[in-house]
Amino acid sequence: MINASLTQLASALAAKQISSVELTQLFLDRITQHNPSLNAIVSTQPERTLAEARAADARIAAGEAGPLTGIPLAHKDIFCAEGWASTCGSKMLADFVAPYDAHIVTRLKQAGMVTLGRCNMDEFAMGSSNETSHFGAVRNPWNTQCVPGGSSGGSAAAVAARLTPAATGTDTGGSIRQPAALCGLTGIKPTYGVVSRYGMIAYASSLDQGGPMAKSAEDCAMMLNAMAGFDERDSTSLQRPAEDYCAQLQQPLKGLRVGLPKEFFAEGMDADVRACVDTALAQLRELGATTVEVSLPNSGLSVPAYYVIAPAEASSNLSRFDGVRYGYRAPEYSDLNDLYCKSRAQGFGAEVKRRILMGTYVLSHGYYDAYYLKAQKIRRLIARDFANAFEQCDVIAGPTSPSVAFALGEKSADPVQMYLSDIYTISTNLAGLPGMSVPCGFSPSGLPVGLQLIGPWFAEARLLQCGHQYQLATDWHTRQPEAFAG
Amino acid sequence: MSRADWEVVIGIETHAQLKTASKIFSGASTAFGAEPNTQACAVDVALPGVLPVLNKEAVAHAIRFGLAVGAEVAPRSVFARKNYFYPDLPKGYQISQFELPVVSGGGLTIVTSAGSKNVRLTRAHLEEDAGKSIHELDNSLALSHGRSGIDLNRAGTPLLEIVSEPDMRSAEEAVAYAKALHALVTWIDICDGNMQEGSFRCDANVSVRRKGESKLGTRREIKNLNSFRFLQQAIEYEIDWQIEQIEDGHAIVQATVLFDPDSGETRMMRSKEDAHDYRYFPDPDLLPLVIDADWIGKVKADMPELPAAMQQRFQSDWGLSEYDAVTLTASLDTARYFIDAGNLSKGEYKAAANWINGEIAALLNKRQININDPEVPSPEELAMVISRIKDGTISNAGAKKLFQALCDKRRLELESFAKQLTTASVQQIIDDMISASDLRQMNDSGALEAIIDEVLANNAKSVEEFRSGKDKAFNALVGQIMKASKGKANPQQVNDLLRAKLSS
Numbered sequence: 007m008i009n010a011s012l013t014q015l016a017s018a019l020a021a022k023q024i025s026s027v028e029l030t031q032l033f034l035d036r037i038t039q040h041n042p043s044l045n046a047i048v049s050t051q052p053e054r055t056l057a058e059a060r061a062a063d064a065r066i067a068a069g070e071a072g073p074l075t076g077i078p079l080a081h082k083d084i085f086c087a088e089g090w091a092s093t094c095g096s097k098m099l100a101d102f103v104a105p106y107d108a109h110i111v112t113r114l115k116q117a118g119m120v121t122l123g124r125c126n127m128d129e130f131a132m133g134s135s136n137e138t139s140h141f142g143a144v145r146n147p148w149n150t151q152c153v154p155g156g157s158s159g160g161s162a163a164a165v166a167a168r169l170t171p172a173a174t175g176t177d178t179g180g181s182i183r184q185p186a187a188l189c190g191l192t193g194i195k196p197t198y199g200v201v202s203r204y205g206m207i208a209y210a211s212s213l214d215q216g217g218p219m220a221k222s223a224e225d226c227a228m229m230l231n232a233m234a235g236f237d238e239r240d241s242t243s244l245q246r247p248a249e250d251y252c253a254q255l256q257q258p259l260k261g262l263r264v265g266l267p268k269e270f271f272a273e274g275m276d277a278d279v280r281a282c283v284d285t286a287l288a289q290l291r292e293l294g295a296t297t298v299e300v301s302l303p304n305s306g307l308s309v310p311a312y313y314v315i316a317p318a319e320a321s322s323n324l325s326r327f328d329g330v331r332y333g334y335r336a337p338e339y340s341d342l343n344d345l346y347c348k349s350r351a352q353g354f355g356a357e358v359k360r361r362i363l364m365g366t367y368v369l370s371h372g373y374y375d376a377y378y379l380k381a382q383k384i385r386r387l388i389a390r391d392f393a394n395a396f397e398q399c400d401v402i403a404g405p406t407s408p409s410v411a412f413a414l415g416e417k418s419a420d421p422v423q424m425y426l427s428d429i430y431t432i433s434t435n436l437a438g439l440p441g442m443s444v445p446c447g448f449s450p451s452g453l454p455v456g457l458q459l460i461g462p463w464f465a466e467a468r469l470l471q472c473g474h475q476y477q478l479a480t481d482w483h484t485r486q487p488e489a490f491a492g
Numbered sequence: 493m494s495r496a497d498w499e500v501v502i503g504i505e506t507h508a509q510l511k512t513a514s515k516i517f518s519g520a521s522t523a524f525g526a527e528p529n530t531q532a533c534a535v536d537v538a539l540p541g542v543l544p545v546l547n548k549e550a551v552a553h554a555i556r557f558g559l560a561v562g563a564e565v566a567p568r569s570v571f572a573r574k575n576y577f578y579p580d581l582p583k584g585y586q587i588s589q590f591e592l593p594v595v596s597g598g599g600l601t602i603v604t605s606a607g608s609k610n611v612r613l614t615r616a617h618l619e620e621d622a623g624k625s626i627h628e629l630d631n632s633l634a635l636s637h638g639r640s641g642i643d644l645n646r647a648g649t650p651l652l653e654i655v656s657e658p659d660m661r662s663a664e665e666a667v668a669y670a671k672a673l674h675a676l677v678t679w680i681d682i683c684d685g686n687m688q689e690g691s692f693r694c695d696a697n698v699s700v701r702r703k704g705e706s707k708l709g710t711r712r713e714i715k716n717l718n719s720f721r722f723l724q725q726a727i728e729y730e731i732d733w734q735i736e737q738i739e740d741g742h743a744i745v746q747a748t749v750l751f752d753p754d755s756g757e758t759r760m761m762r763s764k765e766d767a768h769d770y771r772y773f774p775d776p777d778l779l780p781l782v783i784d785a786d787w788i789g790k791v792k793a794d795m796p797e798l799p800a801a802m803q804q805r806f807q808s809d810w811g812l813s814e815y816d817a818v819t820l821t822a823s824l825d826t827a828r829y830f831i832d833a834g835n836l837s838k839g840e841y842k843a844a845a846n847w848i849n850g851e852i853a854a855l856l857n858k859r860q861i862n863i864n865d866p867e868v869p870s871p872e873e874l875a876m877v878i879s880r881i882k883d884g885t886i887s888n889a890g891a892k893k894l895f896q897a898l899c900d901k902r903r904l905e906l907e908s909f910a911k912q913l914t915t916a917s918v919q920q921i922i923d924d925m926i927s928a929s930d931l932r933q934m935n936d937s938g939a940l941e942a943i944i945d946e947v948l949a950n951n952a953k954s955v956e957e958f959r960s961g962k963d964k965a966f967n968a969l970v971g972q973i974m975k976a977s978k979g980k981a982n983p984q985q986v987n988d989l990l991r992a993k994l995s996s
Contacts, residue, residue: 086541205541212776240543241778325584326538369771
């Protein structure tokens with residue numbers, strides 16, 4: 007049951023082979039058993055969870071179940087959920103219990119999914135290793151000495167260790183795709199504006215996008231069906247006709263043109279990763295796809311542009327955490343300014359402070375044009391590169407991450423090295439495009455490798471189709487870390 | 493040197509609170525006076541994860557203003573974040589417009605003792621208001637000494653910040669501008685204009701330079717002036733202070749100052765060196781504001797006749813002076829009262845104007861009420877009074893007494909919660925009051941001739957003077973006759989009879 011796909015779980019629930027309460031209890035027990043060695047889940051409320059499961063069972067019994075009703079999931083701790091501590095991995099919000107539900111929390115609740123708990127994450131989604139969390143680092147189930155990736159590291163580790171069938175994540179520069187790759191999962195970042203950001207604690211508003219993390223493309227498609235859609239409370243949410251992301255899954259890949267950006271394959275990719283990606287591309291060709299070299303000439307500028315735009319927005323977004331209305335307040339202070347300084351100095355971790363300082367700097371008088379405006383120009387160039395490339399291909403493929411999971415602590419002293427682990431994912435966010443990572447093999451050391459697929463705007467269904475067709479022909483996505491089997 | 497050697501340069505920034513049911517970026521109510529923090533929703537409190545959604549009504553108001561001042565309404569404008577920390581600013585930034593405002597240019601005509609002039613507008617942009625910090629003891633917030641309270645009811649209230657060019661040259665002009673702007677925003681119904689509640693507040697940028705100097709002096713900004721009187725006092729004080737400083741050999745340092753109404757002085761709040769770097773950047777949570785011709789057209793179709801157009805019409809159609817036209821369009825209520833009274837008196841617009849600018853203005857001033865107050869005789873009543881002057885029933889002096897009686901009656905009725913009266917009964921009451929107050933003009937020529945004869949007999953000297961060619965003596969005789977009739981004689985009739993008698 008713990009390895010079952012969402013479709014299989016739905017069938018089992020519909021056939022009354024198992025109840026939602028039993029299924030939920032199974033995963034709650036697994037969290038109790040395995041989470042201490044992973045630190046993937048930061049909070050559970052078994053009574054609340056089981057009450058939701060009972061309600062789901064009632065819906066199933068009444069014949070009112072949808073395809074996800076009764077299936078448990080875990081939410082990244084960035085999504086506000088009524089009655090749950092919604093901490094964003096920060097001391098600043100360690101005691102913040104949200105009084106309202108984020109849009110996607112509402113949507114998944116309406117679909118009947120049962121909330122198992124909250125997933126650990128890099129503080130305010132700032133990190134690529136899940137080591138910046140106030141609640142401690144998350145460990146990779148494939149090797150607990152390694153990081154799971156970040157910032158949705160808790161979500162990735164929890165699904166990989168089968169502590170939950172699926173989880174939500176958010177992706178600002180690769181935070182769904184990179185941990186999915188490092189933990190052997192499938193994760194998709196939709197087109198900017200497809201999933202409402204309402205209730206998702208903001209890191210960099212123009213880049214943030216929520217999405218599903220699960221074992222397979224098919225599972226992600228089912229989740230995305232529930233998560234996507236217009237929300238009038240988010241002005242950047244897009245008003246489009248509802249789309250069934252499962253509709254295209256069964257179509258073969260014959261004739262699909264896969265673009266391979268020469269810049270992604272030039273250098274910087276570890277040999278282990280390269281070998282797996284090359285094999286995966288061969289597999290896609292075997293499935294009827296053709297590959298063509300394309301160019302994204304400005305992709306080398308994506309990391310620097312990102313580290314201007316994202317911190318700029320973050321420096322402003324995080325101003326609300328001032329110790330005045332909610333969140334952490336320093337126990338002692340002499341005046342208002344001291345209250346601000348101490349609350350923020352004590353409430354934020356080092357990486358968050360670094361990005362607030364960078365962001366404040368690039369927006370400052372006299373630097374704005376040189377940094378922020380220039381980065382925005384680069385952003386437009388990057389989007390144009392992709393548009394040009396998509397004239398020659400239907401999807402772009404490449405590695406998700408330049409390396410497999412690295413050791414805990416290996417990069418935490420060198421922020422630039424850490425930032426470069428998102429070198430293949432960041433440009434997608436800058437251009438607002440959908441991107442997905444699917445498992446495509448293992449390094450000799452037994453760590454998963456992810457294949458990244460990038461599509462034009464609104465090509466989620468095509469990406470999921472590619473992922474699903476690939477997964478019909480391969481079994482990388484069914485592998486699970488032995489230490490957490492059974 | 494004296495003040496006459498100096499030129500004063502003033503520009504004004506005004507924050508007009510827009511009349512909308514809900515806030516500019518949230519669904520919370522904008523009503524004034526509620527218990528602290530009862531009108532602040534998750535968005536206003538800036539809980540984690542919440543997002544702003546623009547209120548279209550606030551945009552429509554901005555368009556309306558743009559059209560009213562002949563400005564350009566931007567087809568695309570951008571909301572930006574103005575970043576600074578303050579406890580009553582929940583997000584740590586204010587959403588405002590910076591590089592691309594919704595309204596650019598335009599102008600406003602002001603009238604002062606020196607005549608009329610145009611004040612150019614730089615821009616008008618949409619933004620959200622902050623909350624309020626409450627420092628005094630307030631039981632409702634359980635505040636104790638040394639603690640401050642925050643009320644976020646006002647946070648997110650829509651504001652239109654209207655920036656003028658530095659076109660004003662005196663406190664009088666500044667006040668005239670503020671009044672004209674106040675009249676306009678209330679006229680087009682985008683702002684309730686309530687200055688006590690802070691719905692309309694001005695910041696004045698003041699500098700001085702020696703006459704003939706082309707370079708502007710260093711300015712100081714006087715913040716948050718919420719009455720015309722304070723605006724006047726603050727600017728007068730600031731002008732004197734700046735001139736004195738310069739004459740004493742001190743340079744003016746750019747600064748933001750506050751006006752203390754108790755001392756009548758301005759005092760420094762912060763100098764330019766302490767000025768914030770607001771780190772403006774486009775708000776990524778909001779799309780650029782796009783306004784198409786259709787939207788502008790809809791707002792235009794809804795626009796009332798503007799004061800400037802009305803002033804033109806009053807002068808050209810009804811022969812009013814510019815002064816009368818300007819004062820009668822000081823508010824839409826005044827203009828409507830005037831038009832109604834003029835129409836009901838069958839075209840006695842000039843008379844209606846005189847009454848409104850005379851007796852009614854005095855009444856409003858004395859009682860500190862506005863023209864819609866139930867204490868003020870209705871346009872219908874005024875029209876009837878005017879008609880009775882016109883048809884010779886009463887004299888002007890009598891009409892004034894009648895008007896006063898009407899006011900007294902209204903107050904009496906108001907005090908006794910009198911029931912509504914019909915047109916016929918109003919006419920009856922007025923005629924009854926004319927009789928009751930013995931106001932009826934003496935139209936009986938027999939009785940009048942007797943009075944005239946008596947006056948002529950007692951003023952032989954004036955009669956002599958008139959006959960020797962002094963026209964003034966005629967007026968003196970009319971005055972004596974009117975006096976003898978206790979003001980009840982019909983002046984035209986007196987004129988005619990007197991002239992006939994003297995020439996016989």
